Structures are given as structure tokens and as C-alpha cells.
Amino acid sequence: MDDVIDVADIGALLSEDERATRDAVRAFVERRVSPFVVDWFERGEIDDLRGLAKDLGQLGVLGMHLEGYGCAGMSATEYGLACLELEAADSGIRSLVSVQGSLAMYAIWRWGSEEHKQRWLPGMAAGDLIGCFGLTEPDAGSDPASMRTRARRDGEDWVLEGRKMWITNGSVADVAIVWANTDGGIRGFVVPTDSAGFSAPQIHHKLSLRASVTSELVLDAVRLPADAVLPEVVGLRGPLSCLNEARYGITWGALGAARSALTAALTYAGERMQFGKPIAAFQLTQQKLVDAVVEYEKGLLLALHLGRRKDAGTLTPQQVSLGKLNNVREALEICRTARTILGANGISLEYPVIRHAANLESVLTYEGTVEMHTLVLGQAITGIPAFR
16 A cells, blocks of 8 residues: 555555554565565575574564564554565465464464463564464365374373374474364364474475475374473364464455556556557556456455454454455456466566466465355355355
């Protein structure tokens, strides 16, 4: 906002603090991420990821919406704006921040013991320690209740056995939040990644989120002390509360990818000459640009509304599903439209469009598929659950 693409002047709705947060993150991205991210994406590797994490910690965006323990304690709306600016660079960078703050750190902050919080959160907020979140499994994605990872008691200890899949930050993490079935229901465990029996082989050959570390987690009789369990929650309420935090950030973040692609398309349309005039002068190109801007600004209004509700403590999971479903879906369509405006140049990494489109194909699926969020909203509208 305060951008060339803000016909509705949504930027005027932001407070001074919100503008300052947005501008600080944007400046960081332009200096520390944007000059390098195409190379990271093309190679499928981030140079000095730990250094980047420390820089993000110094910026204050790791767990920025949490209170205490070295966290910045900013508002949900400020966190959303940060997600937008980070994803305008690349979805992989926003994923790093989102998994760290909204999944791993939030799980400890909301459901952990005081000892967990003191041990892990200050280092994670500073970027000195990296976290990951182990819920998805090879055979349990949208149906986490069917997870096969188990934790059993052995004397005073817990012993974990199982596998997790598609885990962001997995192979670089210092701590993993792992969810497992126990005789008493689903529980969360704080697992130091140097524990015997823990490994995290990196997943290669991705064509999406290439500027992001994605791993499998293998738990081969990982023995943990009794106090490794998150004491404050039992059941799916625990992991789902964390996912809700991350989904909220995605509602904002996807719009960053859309803005980047749309800005590239608008600039290109003004410079590309065909039939003696810029293609922006043709009615069909203007229709594409207008439709994209309309959806982008509607998405911003929705994200801002949800941010205000979250700051007021009135945001519901169904409303988060609405934001995630709409904004990612429309952001992907904006990227695809932008690709058509750029023609063949749209598939080149010389421009950000195809990279954002490829990344959003993953964002569309993770933190709840289109189908699952549709059914959440279907139940909210009809009162009838249709999940099974």
C-alpha cells in the first residue's frame, strides 16, 4: 500500500506504526533478499540461511506477534503487513518466517511449559535457533487425526517413532515441534534435533518453493524426557491452533506475490510496443490489468479486516479459512494473468512472475487445501459438516 497499485487508497487505513513496520520490512527485503532470491530459487539453495535467520531476528519479525521472551509483541496487522512484504520477495522467505513464528514458536508460546519458553523462545526470536513443525505425514495430510507417528511411555521417558513429510526448515532446525498419537490422545513434543534417532533428510527436485528448505523428519526411537511434552493441550486443538496462526499470515503473504507479479505486468505493458503502441493501450490488456487490480485490492481489504478482528480478539477459524482460500486463489490467478501479459517473457526468471506462480501452487495446498477450506466454509454456511 502506498504503491502504484492502490486505486482504493487502502494505505490510508493504516496507522503510523503499521506503515513504519511495513516500510522497515520492505527496505530489509530490498537490501537483503531481492538481489539474491532469483539465484536461490534457480539453485534451490539459500546462501547462509542461518545468517539470514539472524538478520530476520534482528529485524524483529520472528514471532513478532507474540509477547515476551524476546518477541517484539507487535500487532496481528503489523505481522500481516510483514508477511506481505516478505512474500513480495518470495514465498519461501515468508514460509521461513511463518513456520518459525506462527508454528514452532507459537506452539511453545501457547502450549509449552515455562521451561520450554525460557529455553527456546529468546533464541528463536533472535534467529539464533531455528524451529520446524512436524504434523504432515506421507499418508496423513488433510486428515491429521490419522497420523501414524506414535509416542509411548517407557518409564518416565517418551519414545517417538514415525515420519513427517514436507517440513519447512526441517534439515536446518535446532528444535522440532512434533505431533504424535499417544494412548491419551494427540500430543505435541519439543524435540531437540540433536536427539539420538532424529534425522531430517532434505527433499530435492522441487519445482516450487525452491528458495526454501523442505525436509522429511525421521523419528527412529527418539527418547525424550517426560517434560518434553507440551503440557497445556491434548488433541487436534493444539496443532490446528498453530495452523490457524500460519493461515492468517498466508492471507496477507499471498498478496505480496500477487503485487510483485502485477507490478511487473503493469511495467511491462507500458514498455512493450506492438502495432505501434504499448500493449497497455489495448483494451484487452487493460481488462486483464483492471480485473487483477480489483481482486488484489479486494484481497487487501479482506486481509486488513481480518487483521483488525485478530487484533480485537474476535477472529474465527472460519474467517481465516475465508481469507486463505480467497487470497491465495486470487493471487495465483493474478500471477497467471500477469504471465499472459508478459507473453514468453513471463516464463523467464528475468521477471518474478513465473517464480511467484510456481510458489503459489504450493501455498494453495499447504496449511489447508482448497477443498478443506471450502468444506470449513460450507459447514459455516449450511451448518452441515461434509468432511466425511
